[in-house]
Amino acid sequence: xxxxxxxxxxxxxxxxxxxxxxxxxxxxxxxxxxxxxxxxxxxxxxxxxxxxxxxxxxxxxxxxxxxxxxxxxxxxxxxxxxxxxxxxxxxxxxxxxxxxxxxxxxxxxxxxxxxxxxxxxxxxxxxxxxxxxxxxxxxxxxxxxxxxxxxxxxxxxxxxxxxxxxxxxxxxxxxxxxxxxxxxxxxxxxxxxxxxxxxxxxxxxxxxxxxxxxxxxxxxxxxxxxxxxxxxxxxxxxxxxxxxxxxxxxxxxxxxxxxxxxxxxxxxxxxxxxxxxxxxxxxxxxxxxxxxxxxxxxxxxxxxxxxxxxxxxxxxxxxxxxxxxxxxxxxxxxxxxxxxxxxxxxxxxxxx
Amino acid sequence: xxxxxxxxxxxxxxxxxxxxxxxxxxxxxxxxxxxxxxxxxxxxxxxxxxxxxxxxxxxxxxxxxxxxxxxxxxxxxxxxxxxxxxxxxxxxxxxxxxxxxxxxxxxxxxxxxxxxxxxxxxxxxxxxxxxxxxxxxxxxxxxxxxxxxxxxxxxxxxxxxxxxxxxxxxxxxxxxxxxxxxxxxxxxxxxxxxxxxxxxxxxxxxxxxxxxxxxxxxxxxxxxxxxxxxxxxxxxxxxxxxxxxxxxxxxxxxxxxxxxxxxxxxxxxxxxxxxxxxxxxxxxxxxxxxxxxxxxxxxxxxxxxxxxxxxxxxxxxxxxxxxx
Numbered sequence: 001x002x003x004x005x006x007x008x009x010x011x012x013x014x015x016x017x018x019x020x021x022x023x024x025x026x027x028x029x030x031x032x033x034x035x036x037x038x039x040x041x042x043x044x045x046x047x048x049x050x051x052x053x054x055x056x057x058x059x060x061x062x063x064x065x066x067x068x069x070x071x072x073x074x075x076x077x078x079x080x081x082x083x084x085x086x087x088x089x090x091x092x093x094x095x096x097x098x099x100x101x102x103x104x105x106x107x108x109x110x111x112x113x114x115x116x117x118x119x120x121x122x123x124x125x126x127x128x129x130x131x132x133x134x135x136x137x138x139x140x141x142x143x144x145x146x147x148x149x150x151x152x153x154x155x156x157x158x159x160x161x162x163x164x165x166x167x168x169x170x171x172x173x174x175x176x177x178x179x180x181x182x183x184x185x186x187x188x189x190x191x192x193x194x195x196x197x198x199x200x201x202x203x204x205x206x207x208x209x210x211x212x213x214x215x216x217x218x219x220x221x222x223x224x225x226x227x228x229x230x231x232x233x234x235x236x237x238x239x240x241x242x243x244x245x246x247x248x249x250x251x252x253x254x255x256x257x258x259x260x261x262x263x264x265x266x267x268x269x270x271x272x273x274x275x276x277x278x279x280x281x282x283x284x285x286x287x288x289x290x291x292x293x294x295x296x297x298x299x300x301x302x303x304x305x306x307x308x309x310x311x312x313x314x315x316x317x318x319x320x321x322x323x324x325x326x327x328x329x330x331x332x333x334x335x336x337x338x339x340x341x342x343x344x345x346x347x348x349x350x351x352x
Numbered sequence: 353x354x355x356x357x358x359x360x361x362x363x364x365x366x367x368x369x370x371x372x373x374x375x376x377x378x379x380x381x382x383x384x385x386x387x388x389x390x391x392x393x394x395x396x397x398x399x400x401x402x403x404x405x406x407x408x409x410x411x412x413x414x415x416x417x418x419x420x421x422x423x424x425x426x427x428x429x430x431x432x433x434x435x436x437x438x439x440x441x442x443x444x445x446x447x448x449x450x451x452x453x454x455x456x457x458x459x460x461x462x463x464x465x466x467x468x469x470x471x472x473x474x475x476x477x478x479x480x481x482x483x484x485x486x487x488x489x490x491x492x493x494x495x496x497x498x499x500x501x502x503x504x505x506x507x508x509x510x511x512x513x514x515x516x517x518x519x520x521x522x523x524x525x526x527x528x529x530x531x532x533x534x535x536x537x538x539x540x541x542x543x544x545x546x547x548x549x550x551x552x553x554x555x556x557x558x559x560x561x562x563x564x565x566x567x568x569x570x571x572x573x574x575x576x577x578x579x580x581x582x583x584x585x586x587x588x589x590x591x592x593x594x595x596x597x598x599x600x601x602x603x604x605x606x607x608x609x610x611x612x613x614x615x616x617x618x619x620x621x622x623x624x625x626x627x628x629x630x631x632x633x634x635x636x637x638x639x640x641x642x643x644x645x646x647x648x649x650x651x652x653x654x655x656x657x658x659x660x661x662x663x664x665x666x667x668x669x670x671x672x673x674x675x676x
Contacts (some may be wrong), residue, residue, distance in 0.1 A: 086425075122379035127424075128456045132448050138414055139449070149377065149427065156421075168441070170508015172414030179409055251668055252483040334455040335493050337462065337517040340546075 005197030010210045012221040012253070017230040017279065020289030028232040032296055038079055038227050039291060042071040042284050044309045045095030048104060052094075052111060052315050054326075056262045061111045061320070065092045069225070069257035070189055072283030075099060076230030077187045077250070080238055081157055086125045088158035089141040090133070092189065096159070100126050104316035108173060116326055133194075136185065137173035144182035144247075145268035146164075154239045155183040157234070163194025165208050171215075174249065178215035185234060186212075189224065190255035196269040212249035218271040224254030225283040254283075356536040359529045361503035362468075364432065364607040365510040368540050370400050373428060376514060378405045380415060380432030380468075385507050388436055390470060390529055416442040420450055423465040430513055433469040437480025438659075442467075443488070450519045451494030466513045466520050471499060472564050472612050473659055474527035476652040483649055484613035489521045490622075496545055497589040499523040500567045503536050507589060508543030516545060525564035530577070532567070546633065548593035550600070554582035557672055558600040560623055561610040563585040565660060569610050572665035579673055587618060597623060598630050605636035606672045612659055615643040637675035642668040 015026045030038075049068055067074060070092065078096035081087060087100055094107055101124040110117030110129070118128045130136035140158035147154040164170050165188060177184050188208050192199045205211060212219025218237075222229040231251055237248035255278035259266045266275075291297040292330040328350055332343050339347070356364065370376045378393055378400075384407040388610055397405035408415050419429040432449035433439045439446075446467070452461045472636045490497045497512055500506035513575055519525030551570065556579050557650070561569045566585050573581040575610030582600050586593065602605055607627060609620035620641040627639060650658050 053624070113502070115456075116458060118456055120460050122460065127461070130449075132444070135417070135444065135448055138417025138445065139421040139424065141414075142418035142423075143425045145418055146425035146427045149422075150425075169413055169417060169445075172409075172411040173417065175409055175411065176414050176418055305377040334457075334459045336454070336496075336591075341594060342591065 004195060008210070008213050009102045010207050010219065010221065012223070013229045013233050014042065014223040014226055015232065016223070016226040016286050016335065018286060018289070020293035022228065022290060026232065028228060028235060030228070030231070032294070035287070035291060035294070035296055038231070039202060039287050040100050040305060040309070041075045041095060042155070042227065042287065043305060044098065044312070045071045045075060046284065047306070047309050047313050048094060048098065051317060052108070053262065055108070055317065057226065061108070062113045063261050063263050064111050065261045067092055067095055070126060070191055070254050071095060072227035072230050072250035072286070073187070073189050073224040073254050075112055076112070076227040077157065077234040080231055080234035081155070084125065084154055085238070086140070086143050086156040088127045088136045088138060088156060089129050090130055090159050090161065092161070093159050097126055100124055102126055104303060105319035108317055108320035114323065114326060115330070117320075121298060122219070133169035134160050134169045136160070137164070137169050138176075140184050141173045141177045141182050144184035144241075146181050148183060149178070153242050154237050155185060159187045159188060159189060160200055162188065162190040162192065162199050163197065164188070164206060165211060170236075173213040174212065174247070177247040178217050180314070181244065181246035184247045184250060185237040185245050186235070186247065188249065188251045188326055189254060190251050191254050193260070193266070193270065195260040195264060207251060207322055209249060209251040217247050217249070217347070219249040219251065221251040224252030225281045225286060227283060227287050248274050249321070255281075295344035308329070353535045355533045357530045357533050358501050358524065359390060360390050361507040361536045362524065363394060363396070366393065366396060367399065367471070369511060370371045370396065370404065371516045372540065376404075376428045376430060377422070377424060378430050378432070379408050379419065381408060381410055381434050381611040383407060383432050388432060390526065391467070392524070393432065394504065394511060398450060409414040411447050412438055412442040416445040416450065419465050420445065420453065420463055421462045424453065424461050428464050430468060430514060431464045431578040433467060435468050435481050436471050436483050436485050439469055439485065442596065446489065446495070446521075447492055447618070451492045454518065455494060462517050463519050464517050466510075466522050468522045468524060470526040471523035472525050472527055473649060473655055474564065476655070479651060482655065484611070484644065485673055486523055486589055486613060487618055490619065495590060496520045497523070497562045498545055498587065499525065499562055499589060500587060501525060501528070501585055502532065503534050505543055505549070507536055508541050509545065512542045512545050513542060515542070520545065520623055523563070527564040528567065529610050543587070546588050546591045546593055549585045549587055550596065551583040551585045552581060553579035554604070556580040556604060557608060557669060558582045558584060558597070558604045559608045559669070560584045560586065562589065562619070563612060564608055565612045568660065568662050569665055572662045572669065576666060576669060577671060581669065592622070592626070594626055594630070597626065601627050601631045602634045605634050607635070607639045608642065608668045608672050609639065610642045610660055610665055610668070612644045614646045615641055616646050618643060623670050638674045640668050
């Protein structure tokens, strides 16, 4: 005899259509001002991104990972956080870091190879950029566990990509979050490609969202190019976490329009036609159509906005590039709270 | 003052630190009701509750990774890795993040985390239960590596490790978990990290060692009455107490380094180079190393050949002394 023990379902959330149409029943509580803020943050993310790519080509930045096409996933999720919540980035979320208050000039410094750029302001609960795939997931779970132990109503949110779901730390992190009902939201930016490996070769699971089921909590897939859907899913997940209902995994189904990083050439492994198809689903255009329909957008607004944000980005670049080079003792200063005797000796050898 | 063994001293130390600072928590595999497979955390869950002493799923990377998050948030986790052979799944988190978060964040975040872990062989155990991986961690800037050899030192060093603002890998020589007892004060005290101890003063030879094997070094020295041995117990491998080593070598001019871990790229190699760089002209004989062999740690039938014996240590001492 086989007895059915449990049936599972996996849902996908979509609110915005391509032409500005939307699902009224699912529309999250967002004022017109909020909608504009979301739009402006996405535009800023793209301007920052294009500037960074340009600077890299000119040799003024190091290797850089573009966010192009993923602005809704990045901004919609971060916008749902409270200031006191904690954000754990991977390396493709500059827009979220800026939205939360990290200065753009410092991010340009960081990508330009100046570690002083990761000196995150004390009042911003962003963790430093984490390069090794998926490893930051555990830190977010740890912060959530600690907040719960200390009875603080604080949540953590962590970003990672589709490739990260194959890493051990993803599974250990989700498992522990489930066991301790940690107030954490997992944002998987499924952009279809882990460098050259397509999503289908990453896992045999039909969705990444369903991986949450095995760990005893909810997973949901959202249209990752629909900022209203991303916001709603994240807001609901955070509300649940704050109420003590534990973690949620959100799979943002989106697409990496650019190469993996500036060191990569995606033409070698993927069809340009696929990229063109996804460009039609541009997350910024999607919200733009919605705003036009809602009469929240005028050409004048757009012109002024782009001029202002472009100037902000240009100013940040100027500020970053006018910084004098760090002093050599900078690399010794933060290894330990106090320099070891050996480090002092090594530093004095450099200084002569 | 009570006579305590290593397990009891560490247990008392944990209890006192948890009483002193409510942010100190304990997590790991079987550390709760079971009190750990070596009983080091025995009874602590009963006193401090399941919120402060809790079992984790079987996931070493998860234990260390979440402890990093908890430490960054303001707790002082003391996590236990059940055996040193099982620390490898956590190696990524330790090297990739634990050691680097202070530097990466320019000091905004620090990780006051203690990883407790049994160390070394001599207990007739299975594979992966008798290793000495201390140099893997001592090589990494950003970590501190401590390894006490007595109950008194263990309690004092543990208190310092828990109070430290930087991560500490705290190795516990399991061979001597219960075999040595000594007077351990009830009151709280600390022993500074980064300070070696001169276990025995002497003039003819400096013997540098640490961990369980130091007790064999002491026995070896006791057997040779005509040689005045100075024994240094490093207690901390990183940061290394260079001054104590250098001062002793200046006095004796002869050096033997003894450790259970393999010789290749080991603590002995580092100390030997340190002496060459600083006090080469004080040396009256080449530096000698008596260590575990460069082999995979053998199972119990051959274990005694691998771990340096008193005989090998005595031969090492004689070789250095007789050089002219």
